[in-house]
Amino acid sequence: MFYRELGSGDKSILFLHGWGCDGSIFENVAKRLKGYKCVLADLPGFGKSESPPESGWRVEDYALSVWYLVQKLQPSPRYIVAHSFGCRVATVFAALFPQAVDKMIFFAPAGIRTFSLKRALRVGSYKLRKLFRCSNPDKSYGSQDYRNCPSTLKNTFVKVVNQDLSIYAKRIVCDVLIVNGTEDVQTPLKHARKMNKLIRHSNLVQTDGDHFALFYTPSAFAEVVRLFLEGGK
Incomplete structure (x- = not known):
């Protein structure tokens, strides 16, 4: 898996991007986290990482x-x-390897089933694609997403969006901060609320804006990360 490291420090943060994006979406946030080594990963199939086999991956494989x-x-x-x-x-990583994680921050989380997968969600704007260097901003569900997938990722997409990760969320034991935009139509607030109920040591914070709200203000995003990692709940 391709990754880049920014900054230096005794503590390290792993950043995991949304569907259709790559690690660079976090670059402006990572640059503001002085004192931390920030690892910006390109998940398989995105950015500079190789694609999963055409037979497709499940979230467990990721x-x-x-x-x-x-x-x-x-x-x-950590x-x-x-x-x-x-x-x-x-979510799956922390459930399978609880000893490997101390804290997590979820922004606009996906993966908890709250409605039919037939409900297609809106396509991100060209402005977002250009700003965040995403080939297709993460829409998480819907036929439009499937059509936009490269052929090598279509089977992976189908497998991923059909997984309800509730059973894994219940197994998470570390502290988790969940942040969700009040105007997010791609992963609506009800997703975050359900995840908050499933993860025993979690807190939910609502913020103004859409699916990418915190990326518009990287300084504020970085401050949220810092405050939580340095003792916040």
Whole structure:
């Protein structure tokens, strides 16, 4: 898996991006987290990482690939910051490898079933694609997403969006901060509320804005991360 490291410090943060994006979406946030080594990963199939086999991956496969990455990093990241699809991966990772995670921050989390998968969600704007260098901003569900998938990811997409990760969320034991935009139509607030109920040591914070709200203000995003990691709940 391709990754980049920004900054330096005794503590390390792993950043996991949303569907259709890559690690660079977190670059402006990571640059503001002085004193931390920030690891910006390109999940398989995105950015500079190789794609999963055409037979497709489940979220568990992504979580295992993250485990292999974490094993070779020094210092090993004890914190995870994830957005949307990245929250799916982090949810399974933390459930399978609880000893590897101390705290996580989920922004606009996906992966908890609250409505029919037939409900297609809106496509991100060109402005977002350009701003965040995403080929297709994370919409998480819907036929439009499937049509936009490269052929190598179509089977993975189908497998991923059909997984309800509630059973994994219940197994998470670390502290988790969940942040969700009040105007997010891609992963609506009800997703975050349900995840908050499932994860025993979690808190939910609502923020103004949409699916990418915190990325518009990287300084504020970085401050949220810092405050939580340095003692916040």
